[in-house]
Amino acid sequence: xxxxxxxxxxxxxxxxxxxxxxxxxxxxxxxxxxxxxxxxxxxxxxxxxxxxxxxxxxxxxxxxxxxxxxxxxxxxxxxxxxxxxxxxxxxxxxxxxxxxxxxxxxxxxxxxxxxxxxxxxxxxxxxxxxxxxxxxxxxxxxxxxxxxxxxxxxxxxxxxxxxxxxxxxxxxxxxxxxxxxxxxxxxxxxxxxxxxxxxxxxxxxxxxxxxxxxxxxxxxxxxxxxxxxxxxxxxxxxxxxxxxxxxxxxxxxxxxxxxxxxxxxxxxxxxxxxxxxxxxxxxxxxxxxxxxxxxxxxxxxxxxxxxxxxxxxxxxxxxxxxxxxxxxxxxxxxxxxxxxxxxxxxxxxxxxxxxxxxxxxxxxxxxxxxxxxxxxxxxxxxxxxxxxxxxxxxxxxxxxxxxxxxxxxxxxxxxxxxxxxxxxxxxxxxxxxxxxxxxxxxxxxxxxxxxxxxxxxxxxxxxxxxxxxxxxxxxxxxxxxxxxxxxxxxxxxxxxxxxxxxxxxxxxxxxxxxxxxxxxxxxxxxxxxxxxxxxxxxxxxxxxxxxxxxxxxxxxxxxxx
Numbered sequence: 001x002x003x004x005x006x007x008x009x010x011x012x013x014x015x016x017x018x019x020x021x022x023x024x025x026x027x028x029x030x031x032x033x034x035x036x037x038x039x040x041x042x043x044x045x046x047x048x049x050x051x052x053x054x055x056x057x058x059x060x061x062x063x064x065x066x067x068x069x070x071x072x073x074x075x076x077x078x079x080x081x082x083x084x085x086x087x088x089x090x091x092x093x094x095x096x097x098x099x100x101x102x103x104x105x106x107x108x109x110x111x112x113x114x115x116x117x118x119x120x121x122x123x124x125x126x127x128x129x130x131x132x133x134x135x136x137x138x139x140x141x142x143x144x145x146x147x148x149x150x151x152x153x154x155x156x157x158x159x160x161x162x163x164x165x166x167x168x169x170x171x172x173x174x175x176x177x178x179x180x181x182x183x184x185x186x187x188x189x190x191x192x193x194x195x196x197x198x199x200x201x202x203x204x205x206x207x208x209x210x211x212x213x214x215x216x217x218x219x220x221x222x223x224x225x226x227x228x229x230x231x232x233x234x235x236x237x238x239x240x241x242x243x244x245x246x247x248x249x250x251x252x253x254x255x256x257x258x259x260x261x262x263x264x265x266x267x268x269x270x271x272x273x274x275x276x277x278x279x280x281x282x283x284x285x286x287x288x289x290x291x292x293x294x295x296x297x298x299x300x301x302x303x304x305x306x307x308x309x310x311x312x313x314x315x316x317x318x319x320x321x322x323x324x325x326x327x328x329x330x331x332x333x334x335x336x337x338x339x340x341x342x343x344x345x346x347x348x349x350x351x352x353x354x355x356x357x358x359x360x361x362x363x364x365x366x367x368x369x370x371x372x373x374x375x376x377x378x379x380x381x382x383x384x385x386x387x388x389x390x391x392x393x394x395x396x397x398x399x400x401x402x403x404x405x406x407x408x409x410x411x412x413x414x415x416x417x418x419x420x421x422x423x424x425x426x427x428x429x430x431x432x433x434x435x436x437x438x439x440x441x442x443x444x445x446x447x448x449x450x451x452x453x454x455x456x457x458x459x460x461x462x463x464x465x466x467x468x469x470x471x472x473x474x475x476x477x478x479x480x481x482x483x484x485x486x487x488x489x490x491x492x493x494x495x496x497x498x499x500x501x502x503x504x505x506x507x508x509x510x511x512x513x514x515x516x517x518x519x520x521x522x523x524x525x526x527x528x529x530x531x532x533x534x535x536x537x538x539x540x541x542x543x544x545x546x547x548x549x550x551x552x553x554x555x556x557x558x559x560x561x
Contacts, residue, residue: 015110019095022118023088026127028383031084034391037431039254039420041130043083044394047071048440055211055535056527059447059460060219065207065542066133066170086132090139094118097142101340102347104285108354108364112371113347116271117142119374120342121234121247121259122335124381128254128388130432131333137174138336140167144178145340148186149290151197159556161186162549165204166542172212172327175205177336180300184293203541210538212324214531221326221459223316228451231309231331235260237268239309243302245271246339248309248332250451253430254388256380267377271342274370278348285348294341301337304328326459392426397513398438401491404509405439410488410522412436412443416498417466419446423495435493444487475504479519488522491515 030036035043051057053067074082098117099110126135147161161182168178179201186197202209212219231239231248234255242248245268247259258264283291308315308331318325328334354367380386405412414436422430436443444466447458458464462485469481478501482490492500492515509516 011107014107015099015114016092016096018111019099019114019118020088020092022095022115023091025382026091026119026124026384027087027389029387030087030384030389030391032391033080034393035080035083036087036389037392037426037434038128038389038429039130039251040432041132042432042434042437043070043079044434044438044440045074045079046440047074047079047437048442050442051527052442055207055538056214056531057442058462060215061208061211062172064211065166065539068207068539069170086136087127090132090135091118091123093143094123094135094139097139097146098340098343099347100146101142101344105347105351106354108367108371109347109351112274112350112367113343115371115374116346117339117343119378119381120339121242121245121249121256121378122332122339123246124256124378124385125247125249125251125254128385129249129251131171133170134174134333134336136170137168137178138339140164141178141181141336142340142343144168144182145185145294148182148184148197149287151186151193152188152289159549159552162200162545162552165200166545169204169208169542172208173330173333174336175208176327177301177334179205181293181297181337181340184296185290188289200545203545206538206541207535210534214534216323218459218461219323219326220321221319221329222457223313223320224454225326225449225451225456226308226316226319226329227312228454228456229308229330230312230315231305235264236262237264240302240306241268243305243309243332243335243338244268246335246342248305248335250330250332256378256385258378258380263377267374270373270377271346274349274353274373275342275345276349277352278345278350281352282345282348294344297337298341301335301339304334305332305338307331388429390427390429392429394434394438395425395513397511398435400509400511401435401514401516402439404516405441405489405491406518407441409518410483411486411525412439412441412489412491413466413482413487414443414445415490415492415500416496417446417463417470418496418498419449421493421496433496435491439491444485470501470503475502478502479504483520483522486522486525488519490517490519492517 047067047070049068049071052059053071055061055064095114095118098113102110102113123135143164147164150158151161165178165182169175182201187194229250231243232250232252233239234242234247239248249255315328319329350367350370353370357366384390414433419432420430421433422428433445436445444462447460447463449456465485469485470478472478472481482503490503490505494513494515503517505517505519507515507517
């Protein structure tokens with residue numbers, strides 16, 4: 001009996017272990033000592049809990065609530081270790097969740113679902129571009145689907161949904177996908193339960209929703225961004241077909257090389273064949289409501305991606321005229337909603353392929369090959385996307401700069417006033433300027449982007465004000481204009497490309513790498529009391545889900561003992 005139980009436990013754990021193996025193979029050198037710094041993925045040893053992280057800064061809340069969550073957690077777990085735990089746990093949970101969606105199928109089928117969900121262009125491209133909060137939401141999505149379905153079907157309520165939803169809402173786009181999935185799968189069991197579920201979804205998304213409403217007067221984006229961020233073709237695949245295989249990201253620099261040739265076509269054909277083989281069995285063996293909800297999720301994700309490819313001007317108008325409309329300008333980001341169905345169909349497809357070859361001994365071999373086929377179709381995803389995900393150590397002058405800067409003197413301005421850096425100590429990899437986050441205090445950096453040679457206007461009004469201040473005719477006038485904006489310290493990175501106009505002040509740190517200048521007394525820039533009150537309510541709603549979920553879990557465990 002004990003031996004049978006041990007075997008059953010091993011079989012149940014196998015998809016999770018397989019997902020962990022895929023995560024380790026995919027991340028590779030990213031797990032070495034140091035920080036993974038790539039495009040928008042900027043982790044530091046100790047992130048400060050400033051006004052931007054809390055949602056009351058001058059810019060749009062694009063890193064709310066993810067920055068605040070990291071700022072709290074890295075006080076307990078060192079930032080370097082925390083980043084690696086998040087990356088490994090995200091990919092492992094993603095695969096295990098996809099396997100759980102097909103929990104009634106044979107082991108090979110469950111592992112196939114995990115492989116398709118973890119080893120695909122979306123995951124690789126979003127890793128390289130640094131959209132880790134999106135990937136956390138992607139990992140939580142299958143589990144949210146399962147818990148929301150239980151909410152609808154069962155009279156009892158479990159705390160898991162309350163614990164998972166905040167993790168699925170660490171960014172606006174992730175929150176939209178998570179909230180939509182929960183409502184599609186969870187609504188339907190009485191008005192009171194529907195209302196409660198809706199409140200839970202709103203609470204999970206409260207930080208970025210409320211922060212967005214506070215910034216609604218200026219929550220519009222450059223319409224040209226919708227064209228630049230539209231779903232893109234990959235190699236011979238046009239945008240809609242690339243999106244069908246979970247690719248199509250706008251930034252060609254992060255697309256794996258294997259996606260630029262015939263292998264992209266073969267990968268899509270193989271995916272559609274395997275998924276198609278499982279379509280009928282899935283439809284016939286799945287609760288009709290769940291099947292429709294899964295199909296709707298897929299349709300919304302793929303539909304938005306195709307819309308951004310076919311009508312980017314329409315989304316550009318939406319971004320420019322409707323506050324918050326810019327959330328849709330990165331059209332392929334919502335492909336997170338399409339991935340669960342592809343994973344489920346692939347699992348059913350492998351199960352059907354194995355059944356077709358039964359009772360021949362080759363059945364298991366053929367099914368196994370089908371299960372690991374995604375690895376062969378996207379070989380350069382392995383080992384940190386062929387080395388593009390690697391660990392780097394911050395140079396010593398970062399610590400010296402942090403020590404030199406006095407938080408009481410006002411905010412810090414980073415020069416040159418450009419968004420991205422490509423430092424030699426990070427192997428020339430592009431990354432959003434990490435210095436401001438490393439300093440751990442409120443700072444002003446550029447949010448203006450240059451995409452394919454086209455300059456896209458930033459969304460933070462203080463950015464434009466800083467640019468105007470830097471055009472003043474004399475160093476003294478520039479210093480006066482900057483202090484009027486609440487800036488008391490200037491940090492100039494010497495090796496970064498771009499202009500750094502001279503500003504009058506006292507140099508307190510000068511080296512070949514950096515120059516730190518203190519200006520005059522900076523004017524205070526108080527946050528309105530109403531903003532603090534609104535965000536306090538939002539954060540309380542968000543935290544209430546976690547507190548309630550943890551308390552509920554502990555009470556249940558103690559009662560069951």
